[in-house]
Amino acid sequence: MNPATRTTQPFRSPAWPPGLPATLHTPRTSLFYNVEVAAQRYPDKTAIQYFGTAISYGELRDEIERMAGYLQQACGIQPGDRVVLFSQNCPQFIIAYYAILRAEGVVVPANPMWLEAELAHVVQDSGAVAAFAGSELYPRMAPLHGPALRHVILHDYAGMLRDDGGLPVPAWLREPPPAPQPAPSGAMPVAWDAASHAGHRPQPHQAGYDTLCMLAYTSGTTGNPKGCMHTHGTLMTAAAGSVIWRGATPESAVLAVAPMFHLLGMQNCMNSPLYLGATVVLMPRWERALAADLIERYRVSVWGAPPAMMVDFFSQPGIEARDLSSLAYVGGGGAAMPEAVANMLQERFGLPYVEAYGMTETAAFILSNPRNQPKRECLGIATFGVDARVVDPETLRELPHGETGEIVVHGGQVMQGYWHNEDANAAIFIELDGKRFLRTGDLGFMDEEGYFFMRDRLKRMINASGYKVWPAEVENMLYGHPAIHEACVIAARDERRGETVKAVVALRPGARGTAEAEPERIMAWCREHMAAYKVPRIIDVVDALPKSATGKILWRALQEREMQASNPRA
Template sequence: MFTRHHKVWPRELPKTMTLPQTSLFTNLEISALRYPDHTAIIYYDTRITYRELLDEVEALAGWLQKNGVKKGDRVLLYMQNSPQYVIGYYAILRADAAVIPVNPMNRAAELEHYVSDTQATICLAGMELAEFIAPLVGNTYLERVVVAAYSSYVRQPTDLNLPAEVSAEPRVLNAPGLISWENALNSGDKPGEHTAGPDDLAVIPYSSGTTGQPKGCMHVHRGPMATAVQRSFWNITTSDSVQLCTLPFFHVTGMTGSMNSPIFSGATMVIMTRWDRNVAGTLIERYKVTGWTNIVTMAVDFLSNPDLGKYDISSLVTIGGGGAAMPQAVAKKLKDLTGLDYIEGYGLSETMAATHINPPNAPKAQCLGIPVFDVDSRIIDVDTLEEKGPGEVGEIVSNGYQVTVGYWNRPAETEAAFVEIDGKKFFRTGDLAYYDEDGYFFMVDRVKRMINASGFKVWPSEVESMMYQHPSIHEVCIISAPHEKRGETVKAVVVLTPEAEGSTTEEDIIAWCREQMAAYKVPSEVQFVSELPKSPTGKLMWRALQEEEWKK
């Protein structure tokens, strides 16, 4: 067991944790029993209590079972953040089925893969997405789609700027197999006894993958239960905590940090359907938000808001996330403004969010953190599988309750994803990192993202971290570019700050880099763009830029 980090472990927390031997749904049932009139959700100024939330979950679970959903079946959840997402997620669990969270950016061809791979017969969809899933009804395994209009849950007057999807009025559903959310909830169907336990399938998020079609990461209830409970204790969350929910729930970080963990604690979720930094500022001030789990790019946008000073954000107690290393200049601005450190963490779809988080009282900058409760994490040689020591770069492998039990319908890939060490199965993350003498883990890069320039190994994230110190750079992505002599060379794709546009040149950036880093790391080319491609969760899509460059 890796224990080097125990010397920096938070003193108030145990190093091991006994998990509930119940399903994830039971967390909602218990919170509703304990805090029936406490606010579970605030949605653009409309409040929903825990009693109301559980009642609607039970009603939808009854409809699901009445319409053929059996234990172990898979149900697609194709929505943006909303009360309906939370209700749908927990209703699927209540019906003893498994949630298939689908990226709202996916369209017909991608949706067909999810349906055919999981053999799902029912989908819960947002109204704005119904047109993309409806053509699959009757032509695939899919039989019914329950369509939800987000506006039906904005029941109180609000002065907040509503996204178009939230302000849109419900539409008449004419396509076969489509049923309105309200009709499903008002069907009067009652669910049977809840029988799912910790070893039954709960959720199958699909990993983006590096090649081929997305793979379903199978998680039994024990997995998301682990990350929900662990995050709750790590951040000292109580029923009086208020969580701002801006990360998409379909992604494991938002699912865990902004939904499952608050529900376990009986806390309040302040849900945003789309990111808007001014609305976020208003919500933090209006509802005294105490915690905010986000993505680094979201935090950067929030802190760069020229109107940030208008909002009282002093209620924040914890703020953190991952997806990329937090630029030191931005972290300093947050610290100066709030007195808070940005707490970075690390996890994957295969690990149901975090396996590593920085200790709140002793975080390190641009660091993945330390292994959390009961997680055994090592660094191994990619080829020989030999275990590495402090400061040596290798692949992160992890063992813990939250690790996937395997890829859906992919036994060969499941077998290849694990390695045995000391008699335990460790998941191979595909991420290169090292740990220091104190047991903190630091990302170097993806296994396949290294740039080999004339034999010199260049780790893009290292160069990006250094370039963020340039005052004219707002965002940067390092990729490789073909080079006649070196094979490949370093290229920087840069978004300048508004002040630097028109006055900073490619030569300026390269000259600055020559002063800051080894010559072989210096970008030989700088391309200025208005924005970098990002996934719906805010992660930098470096691979898209990489492939575009080599296609040239």
């Protein structure tokens, strides 16, 4: 079906996976119910493998119930209250996430790389009243404990490590946590074990498909993070759809190294396997040798990772001798997979690297390559029940196959909207054929078989190893540097990260030649004021930035110049 002759029915790719229906019946229950069902079905089956420590589904459900009881009975969490989750990957992350849902609260995932100001904005904007945090992260949260957050529960990453299984547990994970200090307000955090063993039980679970359960913050072009409102239903739609699309089963073992605060890790490494009753093989941080150990030891069959991680993994010494035969599905997205690595995966393991596309606003899974017919450097086709189109970004007229425009999507996994931000909602949602579509801000085209390919970005976003960096946000911070008069942030090519952050800056009068204006000193200042992935890796000091007749900085001209310099034959 060519868009020019479209009816109101979504285009269905002729490459649709054989045997799969066009739409799915998504469970009308809460995410917590998935764990409850798995615990009834497989009480002794391993839900989480944390080095040598196996946590069964029965144990997981009990841990969640105890912590949910503490949230309700000791912290006074009411239905709809927001609770921050500020942690790296660990069993407590999963337990806390599901305990918040079990207590009828709303999870607010927080990037553990955020510094105090970034965290403060999200706490204030969401109106969060309580938090879970890794012990080492509490100093950044302490100023908010008391004035905003009434309760903070701390965990350490070795707290649930009963057995290392003879595996090389990272030294940082075994370090004893710092002794908790009172917050400036005088409030004291509560230790995880004290909360878990307090003996509280939660009220009967009432949340359902349409209940708000998460505010996931994503930066916008203005530089102000916005909370994406997801219900149990939007997250369930993506989680249930992805496991069926990828052929996972309850016997799958999923390598969980992608950060769980991010929708990629949260959905693919936590919500999806727990929906199935599968096993989560948990890694707190990326370490390529440890990843190989875990794949071998626990026969990992499903692994989702960005291309940069795959490149690093398969370039490690001795990888040819490792037994990786259990891998049945390898996929990811966020950047194009290098041809050499994709060829190696196919030739050595018979595994295509299956690329997919999603956003925080779409609960991750919305476009994906069919595992039986993937195309290289391709976003994939519209998945179950999804209507995806390419439109002219100005007129919103649908474009024919092969023409580049803005990709727009409609589906059950699309968020309800941005939290308390009607202006942003008006800008991102449009109506076509009586259906609400999300504007992705990504420019691409659809080929004759319904595969989508990205060509450019309508919005100024830098994708550094899967982390989204919004130039306006970094620019706003750079203007706080005492030596900087003007700043423009653009993307630069990087062999390892795909893209990296580059800042082009003009200095204040009298600052040139001073120590604080040296690029290394500016970078050091940035590391003190913003998360590490946002810090410019390249700083170019110029006399003046190019401007339009109206005085606007011509960021696109600088971006095009950078791309030409890095690829002169393009």
